[in-house]
Amino acid sequence: MCKFCRFRKIEGRPINEEIDCAWVNSESGEICGLPSKYIVGYAYVEEHLCPAHTQMEKAELKTGLADFLDAFGFGGKTRFLKIESSEDTCDYFDPLAPGSECPQKATYAKYVEMEEYFCVEHSASMGYSPGEE
Numbered sequence: 327m328c329k330f331c332r333f334r335k336i337e338g339r340p341i342n343e344e345i346d347c348a349w350v351n352s353e354s355g356e357i358c359g360l361p362s363k364y365i366v367g368y369a370y371v372e373e374h375l376c377p378a379h380t381q382m383e384k385a386e387l388k389t390g391l392a393d394f395l396d397a398f399g400f401g402g403k404t405r406f407l408k409i410e411s412s413e414d415t416c417d418y419f420d421p422l423a424p425g426s427e428c429p430q431k432a433t434y435a436k437y438v439e440m441e442e443y444f445c446v447e448h449s450a451s452m453g454y455s456p457g458e459e
Contacts, residue, residue: 338366338454349448362443369439373417374432402440
């Protein structure tokens, strides 16, 4: 675990817009659909990468992948943070090529910052409770 894995930021604010909750059940695909009460911002390390796979990820984001993800509500701000010392190996693998795991040492953390709309229940499940900031 790198030093950035320990830093998970969660913040929120009330909204007065009529937007459905963005929560989707990862197992069933069921969508919440209740009215959102908060916009919740959160940040996390998505994966650890070696220099070669960091460059590949950056290139993919520049070719329009970020715009495509944004269009479907999966976009966010992505940064690649330098890991000074870590025993983590690169998390890259090609899902179409079994056995393609990268054995190189990870030197970057892919840090993703997102904002999504959630109802009261799902805001809490994301770790946000009003008055706790």
